[in-house]
Amino acid sequence: MVELRRMLLLPLDDLLLVTPEFINAAVSHLGLDRCLRRHGVSQLRALQVLPKGSSPVPRPSRTANLASSMST
Numbered sequence: 001m002v003e004l005r006r007m008l009l010l011p012l013d014d015l016l017l018v019t020p021e022f023i024n025a026a027v028s029h030l031g032l033d034r035c036l037r038r039h040g041v042s043q044l045r046a047l048q049v050l051p052k053g054s055s056p057v058p059r060p061s062r063t064a065n066l067a068s069s070m071s072t
Contacts, residue, residue, distance in 0.1 A: 001032065002039045009047055012036070 001019055004010060010018070012033060019027045036042040 001035060002041055005036060005041045011044060
């Protein structure tokens with residue numbers, strides 16, 4: 001499962017469709033998520049290779065969103 005995640009860059013829900021069919025019929029969403037976290041491949045963005053010369057798109061901060069919603 002870990003190698004499938006690394007090679008195909010499949011999201012968790014897609015892996016959950018493939019895994020019972022070919023690897024383990026008794027896999028659960030939680031079990032698969034814990035396995036990916038244990039092996040350090042739970043963050044799909046971290047696995048994606050960026051083209052040379054580009055930088056990752058910054059994500060908005062949760063604290064900034066919280067602060068702006070509290071000020072109104």
